[in-house]
Amino acid sequence: MTHSPVLLHSFQSQPPKHHSGQGAILEWIAAAHAQAEITLQKPTTDEAREAITRKYRKLVMRFGCSTDRIRSRNSALDDFTHTDWDRMRIFRLKEYPSGKPCGERSRFFREVSGLAFDQFYAEEADPPPVLIHVTCTGYVSPSGAQRLVAKRDWGQSTEVIHAYHMGCYASLPAIRMAAGFVERGKARVDIVHTELCTLHMDPTQHLPEQLVVQTLFADGVIRYSASRMGEGPPVANGLELIATREEIVPNTEDAMSWMVSDFGMLMTLSRKVPDHIRAGLGAFLDRLAATAGLTTAQLCEAALFAIHPGGPRIIDEIAEHLGLRPEQIQASNAILGDFGNMSSATLPHVWKAILEDGAVQPGTLIVSLAFGPGLTISGALLRKSA
Amino acid sequence: MTHSPVLLHSFQSQPPKHHSGQGAILEWIAAAHAQAEITLQKPTTDEAREAITRKYRKLVMRFGCSTDRIRSRNSALDDFTHTDWDRMRIFRLKEYPSGKPCGERSRFFREVSGLAFDQFYAEEADPPPVLIHVTCTGYVSPSGAQRLVAKRDWGQSTEVIHAYHMGCYASLPAIRMAAGFVERGKARVDIVHTELCTLHMDPTQHLPEQLVVQTLFADGVIRYSASRMGEGPPVANGLELIATREEIVPNTEDAMSWMVSDFGMLMTLSRKVPDHIRAGLGAFLDRLAATAGLTTAQLCEAALFAIHPGGPRIIDEIAEHLGLRPEQIQASNAILGDFGNMSSATLPHVWKAILEDGAVQPGTLIVSLAFGPGLTISGALLRKSA
Numbered sequence: 001m002t003h004s005p006v007l008l009h010s011f012q013s014q015p016p017k018h019h020s021g022q023g024a025i026l027e028w029i030a031a032a033h034a035q036a037e038i039t040l041q042k043p044t045t046d047e048a049r050e051a052i053t054r055k056y057r058k059l060v061m062r063f064g065c066s067t068d069r070i071r072s073r074n075s076a077l078d079d080f081t082h083t084d085w086d087r088m089r090i091f092r093l094k095e096y097p098s099g100k101p102c103g104e105r106s107r108f109f110r111e112v113s114g115l116a117f118d119q120f121y122a123e124e125a126d127p128p129p130v131l132i133h134v135t136c137t138g139y140v141s142p143s144g145a146q147r148l149v150a151k152r153d154w155g156q157s158t159e160v161i162h163a164y165h166m167g168c169y170a171s172l173p174a175i176r177m178a179a180g181f182v183e184r185g186k187a188r189v190d191i192v193h194t195e196l197c198t199l200h201m202d203p204t205q206h207l208p209e210q211l212v213v214q215t216l217f218a219d220g221v222i223r224y225s226a227s228r229m230g231e232g233p234p235v236a237n238g239l240e241l242i243a244t245r246e247e248i249v250p251n252t253e254d255a256m257s258w259m260v261s262d263f264g265m266l267m268t269l270s271r272k273v274p275d276h277i278r279a280g281l282g283a284f285l286d287r288l289a290a291t292a293g294l295t296t297a298q299l300c301e302a303a304l305f306a307i308h309p310g311g312p313r314i315i316d317e318i319a320e321h322l323g324l325r326p327e328q329i330q331a332s333n334a335i336l337g338d339f340g341n342m343s344s345a346t347l348p349h350v351w352k353a354i355l356e357d358g359a360v361q362p363g364t365l366i367v368s369l370a371f372g373p374g375l376t377i378s379g380a381l382l383r384k385s386a
Numbered sequence: 387m388t389h390s391p392v393l394l395h396s397f398q399s400q401p402p403k404h405h406s407g408q409g410a411i412l413e414w415i416a417a418a419h420a421q422a423e424i425t426l427q428k429p430t431t432d433e434a435r436e437a438i439t440r441k442y443r444k445l446v447m448r449f450g451c452s453t454d455r456i457r458s459r460n461s462a463l464d465d466f467t468h469t470d471w472d473r474m475r476i477f478r479l480k481e482y483p484s485g486k487p488c489g490e491r492s493r494f495f496r497e498v499s500g501l502a503f504d505q506f507y508a509e510e511a512d513p514p515p516v517l518i519h520v521t522c523t524g525y526v527s528p529s530g531a532q533r534l535v536a537k538r539d540w541g542q543s544t545e546v547i548h549a550y551h552m553g554c555y556a557s558l559p560a561i562r563m564a565a566g567f568v569e570r571g572k573a574r575v576d577i578v579h580t581e582l583c584t585l586h587m588d589p590t591q592h593l594p595e596q597l598v599v600q601t602l603f604a605d606g607v608i609r610y611s612a613s614r615m616g617e618g619p620p621v622a623n624g625l626e627l628i629a630t631r632e633e634i635v636p637n638t639e640d641a642m643s644w645m646v647s648d649f650g651m652l653m654t655l656s657r658k659v660p661d662h663i664r665a666g667l668g669a670f671l672d673r674l675a676a677t678a679g680l681t682t683a684q685l686c687e688a689a690l691f692a693i694h695p696g697g698p699r700i701i702d703e704i705a706e707h708l709g710l711r712p713e714q715i716q717a718s719n720a721i722l723g724d725f726g727n728m729s730s731a732t733l734p735h736v737w738k739a740i741l742e743d744g745a746v747q748p749g750t751l752i753v754s755l756a757f758g759p760g761l762t763i764s765g766a767l768l769r770k771s772a
Contacts, residue, residue, distance in 0.1 A: 102488050103647040110645070139525060139551045140645040141759035147639050150760060155634035156673070160760070161559055164550040165525045173547050180566020248541035253533050259496070259526040260646055261489040287542070373527035374536060374546070 005229040006179045007385060009238030011352035014116055016074040016196075016219040018081055022067045022340075029214055030060040031083050032203035036097040040204065056206070063208040064215035065312045065340075073218035073340035075198040076112045090199065098202045098263035105199050105264045109138025113194040116221045117144035118151075120192060127154035128190035128225070130181045132161045134170045134344050136258060137196045137265065144194060167258055167372030168308050169246075170344035172380055176244050178226035187232050192223040193345040200264035209269045216312060220342025222349055229385070239351055239366065239382040243291040249280045252375035274314060276375050278321050285322075285367070288379045296322075299367050299381075304360065305329050306350040306382075308370035309336040318369070331357065346370075355384065362386040391615040392565045393771060395624030397738035400502055402460040402582075402605040404467055408453045408726075415450065415600055416443040417469050418589035422483040426590065442592070449594040450601035451726075455698045459604035459726035461584040462498045476585065484588045484649035491585050491650045495524025499580040502607045503530035504537075506578060513540035514576035514611070516567045518547045520560050520730050522644060523582045523651065525550060530580060553644055553758030554694050555632075556730035558766055562630050564612035573618050578609040579731040586650035595655045602698060606728025608735055615771070625737055625752065625768040629677040635666045638761040660700060662761050664707050671708075671753070674765045682708075685753050685767075690746065691715050692736040692768075694756035695722040704755070717743065732756075741770065748772040 033056035043049045079088045086092065089108060091099045099105075113135070133145035142150065145160045163174045171193065178189035197217035205214075229240060255270045285296040300322050307315045307329060315336060319329045331353040335346060342349065347370050354360055366382040419442035429435045465474045472478070475494060477485045485491075499521070519531035528536065531546045549560045557579065564575035583603035591600075615626060641656045671682040686708050693701045693715060701722065705715045717739040721732060728735065733756050740746055752768040 101648040103645075103652075106645045106647060136527075138646075139651075141522075141551060141553055141643060142639050143551075143759075146634055146760045146762065149634045150636055150639045153636045155636055155760075158634075159559075159562075159632045160634065160762070161563070162550065162552050164548065165527060165529075166548050167527055173545075176545075176570075177547070177563055177566060180563060180570050183569040184562075184566050246545045248532055248535045248544075248546065250536055250539045250541055253528050253536045257527060259489075259492045260524075261492060262487040265525075266489075373529075374532045374541075376532065376546070 006182050006226050006241040007229045007235060007238040008175060008224055008226055008241060008351065008382070009235040011222065011224040011348065011355060012120065013349060013352060014119060014221040016076040016221060018075050018078070019072055020075070020080065021072050022065070022070045025073055025080065026060055026064050026215060028080055028083065029064065029203070030057040032091060032093060032201070033060060033206060035085055035093040036203040039094055039097040059206060060211055060215070063211035065212065069312045069336065070216070070340045071337045075219050076196055077108065077198055080198065091203070093203065098204045101263055102260065106138060106140050108199060109196055110140040112196060113138060113144035114147055116194050117148040117192065120223050121148055121152070127152065127157040128188050129157065129186040130159050130161060130178070130189040132163050132174050132178060132189060132191045134163045134174050134191060134193045135195055136165050136167050136170060136343055137199060138194070139164060145192065166344070168310060168341070168343050168346065169370035169372040169376055169378035171347045172244060172246060172368065172370060172378040175226060175241060175380065179241060182226060182228050188225055188227045190223060190225050193221065193348060195220050195343040195345045197343050202263045202266065209271070212311065213267050213269060216341045218340035218342050220339060220345030220349060222345050222352065224348055237355060238385045239355060240385050241380065242383055243288060243381040244379065245284065245288040245291060246376060246378040247280070247284055248374040248376050249276050252276050255375050256373045258373050273375065274311060274317055277310070277314065277371055277377065278317065280377055281318065281321065284377050284379065288381060292381050299365065300324060303328070303365035303367045304354060305332065306347055306354065306366055306368040307332045308347050309341050310371045351382070360384055392568050392612050392627040393615045393621060393624040394561060394610055394612050394627060394737065394768070395621040397608065397610040397734065397741060398506065399735060399738060400505060400607040402462040402607060404461050404464070405458055406461070406466065407458050408451070408456045411459055411466065412446055412450050412601060414466055414469065415589070416446040418477060418479060419446060419592060421471055421479040422589040425480055425483040445592060446597055446601070449597035451598065451698045455722065456602070456726045457723045461605050462582055463494070463584055466584065477589070479589065484590045487649055488646065492524060492526050494585060495582055496526040498582060499524060499530035500533055502580050503534040503578065506609050507534055507538070513538065513543040514574050515543065515572040516545050516547060516564070516575040518549050518560050518564060518575060518577045520549045520556050520577060520579045521581055522551050522553050522556060522729055523585060524580070531578065552730070554696060554727070554729045554732065555756035555758040555762055555764035557733045558630060558632060558754065558756060558764040561612060561627060561766065565627060568612060568614050574611055574613045576609060576611050579607065579734060581606050581729040581731045583729050588649045588652065595657070598697065599653050599655060602727045604726035604728050606725060606731030606735060608731050608738065610734055623741060624771045625741060626771050627766065628769055629674060629767040630765070631670065631674040631677060632762060632764040633666070633670055634760040634762050635662050638662050641761050642759045644759050659761065660697060660703055663696070663700065663757055663763065664703065666763055667704065667707065670763050670765065674767060678767050685751065686710060689714070689751035689753045690740060691718065692733055692740065692752055692754040693718045694733050695727050696757045737768070746770055
């Protein structure tokens, strides 16, 4: 491969409207599951209603991600701040036990995603030559990216690309695309993730895997830029892209799925996902390391690991499997704890944290790993610039 | 820009299961609109039922795309071959006047899209280093592309990219991405379009713009490859990528939209779209031509025009506007006539027709134009290789 060095830089995150403690979120989700079943079963006595409420609270507290792993999460949706089901935008559970169908969720996504682009670029005079919009939680065209470009009359300067429906690992194909556009002469590629995962909850889905998903995922919005090192306006610091690699693990088609369904988007998640990842990871890392002339042992000794928290325990399991030290996964754990799994926006939050951490020395290598349907293992090797 | 020459080649199309004359399709659509209203209105007399049937037949025949512009279209869905609404997979209109909600449409897309990948690669031993799946009509992960790679154990050789939800012009961002990946050292990038537009009809949508959409769009499935000219296995002939350009027309956000809605995906389309395209096209072509050191006048004199048929009259209107001769738009008209608007799969069908037409001399320039939400005008300048 003949990469020129590409730098990822100028990270800015935008906290979605509501920041809530995980304990409060778990209570809300328990109440939503109970209300969904009350709407479906129409119990006629207080006892029956209370039994339903107790049952689903117990289930959510048992299988949901606990507060020792995730302290807080963000959501753009006002619905999560109260349990007055008649005042909900999506979770009007007395009429729609699953929440509203896809159209209203798309309209909400359009509003919030549009605002995110407006805010990110409010102070910015220079149009990016390429603007990549990454999401797997809302499909509306014109997108926030396209509407920004139309509004600001950047249409002749900015090409918009949608990198949609690649799931949690999508920052990695996005930076591969960005590197290709830089290679073809574009001076700067901006990447914006708007992930509104909480929008797709369906409280009639009570399976343990669904309770994990519902209590793990959160909203996240972040932007960053890719450009050739040393070109354009000086960049204070960034992450140099050294190598990328993406693989699909054989015979894992059924391990995980993500599709547009009747009431928003629906995920399925097998309990075997962590096993599949562990089984494939060593050889994957060997090949990723080799493209940079390194070995997995060298990376495990010296690199930081930016690991997408596909499940609540995946960071710990990988760290244990590879023999990593706590400081090597500190940023990944901190982002999971503060924000949960923000789908494709998660890894960029980890990159931002590493970049802004003064204790991380220039020259430090960063192994980035994320996972998604396929099963896909996607990775990149980055280096903190001087 | 520093492109190395990239060649598009090895086009293969795969006709969706059912090929129907436009006359028969118009009758089916008229019957579906009538049945949807009969389900909603519950008329109690034969007269009332017949009045509804007459009304919607008249509307569909008045506003639908007539048989003089579109002779036939393809669909993967058996539903369109009969009007026994109880036997439908999606259009079970006696229970669901809009057809079934999104989930069943996604499941059908998953099946058909999966089969398309299996068939395209059945005889192929060499995994493509990159496989770009393009669609705006079905969002299911693992995608057909990912499942193919998993099944064939190509996971270590093939990176899958989803280029989703960019609408009718998506072949152009796809080839820009492909060129970037080639530039970064990938020997071959395959691009597969699976567009099942007919899956998203909602026969309760009776507005004239919706009748145009419902009678214009069709299913289309096609693959092709991009690689550096002169590298890899010899290619009999192809289209050399000379220049690309994409612009968003200011203040046209509301002219066209495409989003996930309650009953499949919904398009809106303003009557002003052709005016916006005409207004922006001249200057757009000037800039596209200039990147190749040419002028619009030279292109209008010498090039063929591969024009996406965004509406039934757009090819003619552009030809008239630019003063093109009938042979310059012959392939575009032929594809529209035989297959309708297959969204992003359309332009690749036109490219294939031009490539296979022995009467088109090597060295012939091909201006490619397509349109979508934004409003986006996207273009490429290609040249038929020797």
